[in-house]
Amino acid sequence: MPDIRRVGLIGGGVIGSGWAARCLLSGLDVDLYDPDPEIARKTEEVLANARRAWGRLFPDARPPEGRLRIVGSLREAVAEADFVQESLPERIELKRRVLAAASRPARPDTIFASSTSGLLPSDIQAEMAGPQRLVVGHPFNPVYLMPLVEVCGGALTSEDARQRAAAFYRSIGMRPLMLHKEIDGFIADRLMEALWREALWLVHDGVATTAEIDDAIRYGPGIRWSFMGTFLIYRIAGGEAGMRHFMAQFGPALKWPWTRLTDVPELTEAFLDRLAAQSDAQAAGTSIRDLERLRDDCLVSVLSALRARGYAAGEVVKRQEETLWDKAQAGAIAAIGDLSQPLRLHRARVEADWIDYNGHMTESRYLYVFGNAADALFRCVGIDTAYHAAGFSYYTVETHIMNLAEVSVDEPIHVTIQVLGVDPKRLHIFHRLYRSSDDRLLATAEQMLIHVDTRLGRAVPADPAVRGRLEAIAEAQKDLPKPPEAGRAIGMGRG
Ligand SMILES: NC(=O)C1=CN([C@@H]2O[C@H](COP(=O)(O)OP(=O)(O)OC[C@H]3O[C@@H](n4cnc5c(N)ncnc54)[C@H](O)[C@@H]3O)[C@@H](O)[C@H]2O)C=CC1
Numbered sequence: 463m464p465d466i467r468r469v470g471l472i473g474g475g476v477i478g479s480g481w482a483a484r485c486l487l488s489g490l491d492v493d494l495y496d497p498d499p500e501i502a503r504k505t506e507e508v509l510a511n512a513r514r515a516w517g518r519l520f521p522d523a524r525p526p527e528g529r530l531r532i533v534g535s536l537r538e539a540v541a542e543a544d545f546v547q548e549s550l551p552e553r554i555e556l557k558r559r560v561l562a563a564a565s566r567p568a569r570p571d572t573i574f575a576s577s578t579s580g581l582l583p584s585d586i587q588a589e590m591a592g593p594q595r596l597v598v599g600h601p602f603n604p605v606y607l608m609p610l611v612e613v614c615g616g617a618l619t620s621e622d623a624r625q626r627a628a629a630f631y632r633s634i635g636m637r638p639l640m641l642h643k644e645i646d647g648f649i650a651d652r653l654m655e656a657l658w659r660e661a662l663w664l665v666h667d668g669v670a671t672t673a674e675i676d677d678a679i680r681y682g683p684g685i686r687w688s689f690m691g692t693f694l695i696y697r698i699a700g701g702e703a704g705m706r707h708f709m710a711q712f713g714p715a716l717k718w719p720w721t722r723l724t725d726v727p728e729l730t731e732a733f734l735d736r737l738a739a740q741s742d743a744q745a746a747g748t749s750i751r752d753l754e755r756l757r758d759d760c761l762v763s764v765l766s767a768l769r770a771r772g773y774a775a776g777e778v779v780k781r782q783e784e785t786l787w788d789k790a791q792a793g794a795i796a797a798i799g800d801l802s803q804p805l806r807l808h809r810a811r812v813e814a815d816w817i818d819y820n821g822h823m824t825e826s827r828y829l830y831v832f833g834n835a836a837d838a839l840f841r842c843v844g845i846d847t848a849y850h851a852a853g854f855s856y857y858t859v860e861t862h863i864m865n866l867a868e869v870s871v872d873e874p875i876h877v878t879i880q881v882l883g884v885d886p887k888r889l890h891i892f893h894r895l896y897r898s899s900d901d902r903l904l905a906t907a908e909q910m911l912i913h914v915d916t917r918l919g920r921a922v923p924a925d926p927a928v929r930g931r932l933e934a935i936a937e938a939q940k941d942l943p944k945p946p947e948a949g950r951a952i953g954m955g956r957g
């Protein structure tokens with residue numbers, strides 16, 4: 463197959479512009495034909511959003527962008543293209559006619575793909591020159607971010623065309639799902655359509671509002687679906703006995719009025735055997751407890767990302783965290799008892815996304831962990847959400863980290879804090895980060911923090927009660943030896 467360098471796009475609406483963005487950001491040239499007089503502006507606007515999103519997803523891994531040419535005819539869009547993606551309105555006669563016309567001036571080896579959401583490729587390819595090269599490549603909105611593309615051939619499509627299309631999609635960072643049967647709506651739209659039809663009935667019957675139905679998805683099963691789909695999640699829900707047990711428990715509900723979709727398959731032994739066998743193969747020998755841990759880790763990742771956004775389920779998690787902090791903080795300093803030793807206030811586990819290409823915790827995560835440890839100290843001396851809401855906080859103005867040993871994924875770690883000095887506006891602390899399994903010292907950090915009025919943006923004295931608690935710690939620790947790393951400057955010495 464010749465390298466795909468130039469992509470022809472027919473139609474540049476919601477989906478066509480998404481294809482343009484994915485291809486251009488992957489470094490490919492794009493020739494786009496769309497008779498809409500606003501096409502240049504609309505494509506540029508989508509491209510700007512796509513650049514923004516890719517800039518966050520792949521900050522340093524971006525090839526030079528491809529060149530976008532908005533062309534004035536179908537012929538120009540396909541004549542030099544190595545691959546053509548059609549994203550016309552969902553009308554079979556239009557797609558059939560335009561693709562037939564586009565197939566003639568194109569090179570005979572150019573693959574054609576249709577973005578159709580559910581029309582059959584056999585119906586689309588009928589009048590093309592070289593119909594064997596037409597596949598459906600059904601994407602998801604926004605095309606520049608969603609990895610899935612369903613690849614479906616028609617009666618005349620060659621296996622070579624399906625494979626070449628799949629290889630192209632992989633090369634631009636997508637996950638092709640190869641359909642074994644040509645079927646209206648393919649796989650994903652069939653699933654979404656079932657949910658959609660049920661949702662419309664719920665609104666129609668006055669059972670729930672559109673917002674309530676969306677909440678039922680986004681605070682609940684939608685979060686799990688994003689990484690495990692439905693079968694693996696239900697396998698876990700079947701407990702140690704897996705899918706067989708799940709079907710025994712919930713199979714009868716298929717006959718109950720739980721849905722408007724009442725046409726359900728008979729649960730014959732043969733069908734149940736097939737389900738259980740496919741589920742076993744999917745789990746590939748992973749135990750139920752391991753699957754539960756994988757599910758939980760993915761949920762934590764998704765919920766943490768949403769928490770950072772403070773959106774949807776992330777907003778609930780954020781509020782819960784604040785409540786937990788405030789509860790944990792109440793009387794925390796009294797609970798410590800002995801303040802005379804460095805305070806062990808923060809523990810964590812090295813997460814998979816903290817690991818860099820060297821296979822150990824990446825440098826920015828050291829500061830992240832020390833920052834979390836300082837936050838734990840603040841909570842323990844009375845700086846809670848109300849304190850922040852009143853407009854007061856400590857800001858870090860200087861940090862010196864020394865990395866002393868490596869740490870790998872999943873290892874438990876903890877931090878101790880020694881208070882080196884406190885005055886009305888300043889706080890001088892020293893962190894030691896340990897691997898908890900063997901108390902190996904991994905890193906140290908010295909920090910200077912300033913108490914600020916966050917609204918005025920300037921240093922002000924800390925609340926007397928907060929300062930009193932910090933001074934009590936400093937007083938209790940005054941006889942501890944000064945850490946040798948504290949006050950150290952970076953330099954080459956005499957070599
Ligand atoms: N919108 C969505 O969420 C998804 C849509 N799709 C599929 O993608 C295809 C396109 O859908 P959208 O982008 O949503 O539609 P759209 O209406 O946003 O875009 C269609 C574009 O085709 C252009 N067009 C009309 N006649 C044309 C012609 N003769 N030659 C060239 N361009 C022409 C229009 O000016 C318009 O810009 C459909 O087949 C749809 O089923 C697939 C996945 C998701």
Ligand SMILES: C[N+](C)(C)CC(=O)CC(=O)[O-]
Pocket residue numbers: 579601602603651654
């Ligand atoms: C609504 N839709 C059927 C056009 C949706 C799709 O085909 C895929 C998507 O992006 O949801």
